[in-house]
Amino acid sequence: MPPLSQVQPKQPASRITSAAQAIEVAQQLAQEFRSGAARRDRDRELPVAPLRALFASGLGAITVPKEYGGADVSTAVLTQVIAIISEADAAIGQVPQNHFYALEVLRLNGSPAQQQRLYQEVLAGVHLGNALAEFSSAAAHHRSTSITPEGDGWQLNGQKFYATGALFADRIPTAARGSDGKEQLVFVPRHHPGVTVTDDWSGFGQRTTGSGTVLFTGVSVDAADSIPFQSAFERPTRLGPFAQILHAAIEQGIARAAFNDMLNFINTRARPWPDAGVEHAGQDPLTIDRVGQLAPRLQAGDALLADAAEAVDAARHQANETTVAAASIAVATVKAWTTERALEASNLLFELSGTRSALREHNLDRHWRNARTHTLHDPVRWKYPVIGNYVLNGVLPPRRGTL
Incomplete structure (x- = not known):
């Protein structure tokens, strides 16, 4: 079996332990983000440094359950945090949405071992992007990207668009269909061989979300990085x-x-x-x-x-x-x-x-x-x-x- 993938954050994260602290940190970051928002949009300056600051602040881990060391804030607090950041810079506010979505899939369907490992990464500051939507599918919720057996492991192939946050992420949770026809969410390391993220998002709004294309070509995947996805809706x-x-x-x-x-x-x-x-x-x-x-x-x-x-x-x-x-x-x-x-x-x-x-x-x-x-x-x-x-x-x- 291939070795278990380990991902390190771009910089270590602080630990947020309460709802009040989460709101306070969001307000502090918003003050910083607001000052450059007009310039970033005008010049399409990608918010690399602000997003690093956001995940280093500990905000990315505020929904991690308490038994794994997180603050496990309520949805009301999480929406306040997202609204505060989005008021300062709407593009930065949109990027963590998929991060928290992937964490919810992990909470619902991940094994205890997967939860322990991936939650610890997030607590350390790891940023989760996304690769869900596809142009080639017949409907918005259909996927053609596949994860299939290959040797001692698995292989991921496919192309995604509107992959908000993937350009900045440490892992890219990716919706893929297995050989059994069931969808999985694969927590792919961003810089794995065969992963190509293209900055080709050209929307006239939300210009700096990094919502471009992701291509997976023969990407080797650890079984431990794949979590059932479809069953969360069944x-x-x-x-x-x-x-x-x-x-x-x-x-x-x-x-x-x-x-x-x-x-x-x-x-x-x-x-x-x-x-x-x-x-x-x-x-x-x-x-x-x-x-x-x-x-x-x-x-x-x-x-x-x-x-x-x-x-x-x-x-x-x-x-x-x-x-x-x-x-x-x-x-x-x-x-x-x-x-x-x-x-x-x-x-x-x-x-x-x-x-x-x-x-x-x-x-x-x-x-x-x-x-x-x-x-x-x-x-x-x-x-x-x-x-x-x-x-x-x-x-x-x-x-x-x-x-």
Whole structure:
């Protein structure tokens, strides 16, 4: 058998031991990330150093169970962390989403030996990327990438796209279909022979997420690095809503960033509307009205995130068809809400601040571009019919990573 793969982090990580510490560290990092966010987006400067700082801070290990040395924070705390980082820089906020998703698969389906080894790596600062989506598959949840027996071990072959975070990661959890037709999640070392990560992501928003292509060509895989994946959806688990609530938190962060930058721009740079009869744009009654409409909607997003997080954790502690369905619907609801609020806030920024806000020196149009790009991730047009069918007819939602 090939030797067990061991991955070392780029730099050692601190240890976070409580929810309060996690929030405090996130806020401190957000202050650092915010100052360079406009420049990084404008120049497509990949956030290599900020992401190293994030995983060295210990934030990457806050969902590791306590019995393995982690803080095991609630989903409510995790969504707050993601929203805080995303408000500072939405691209950086999106990258850890797949990291925490892979850790949840490990918690649900990993063997005790796999959990012990991989959790210790993460506690040490290892960053998990992802390689899930494929262009060649017939549907978003279908995979053609394969893991097959080869000699004393296994071999991985396939091509992935939209592999957010893989470019920066230490391991790349990869969805692959085994010879039995069942999907596995393979925790592939990033720099293993046969692994090629190409920085070819060219989206006009979320420009620095590193969401490019990953090619696996005859990659030797340790059996101990492969974890059952498909079975997490064949039985009731919270995996789907857990994944999706983190996307909702990213969008809530984008909405807050657009709203706060809009307020700052109006108060410092914007001119009042013609014939408004005021000296300052912030005194214009129409501007006050539009701001007043959006502010409580953003607060509602925080409340919906908290409610959905509670449902997601209820589905962890008592996983059955009823609790998992309730979590999926609660998360679909908040994801639909944050989608609309992120777009509304970034649209309102243009409406009230004018096109000057998009000048190179300000680059505030990045909020609209980020919102428009990220809200197409598992779009809400998939969610409204599921919510309606559940409310109207009591039909339970399907169990998958997009709900």
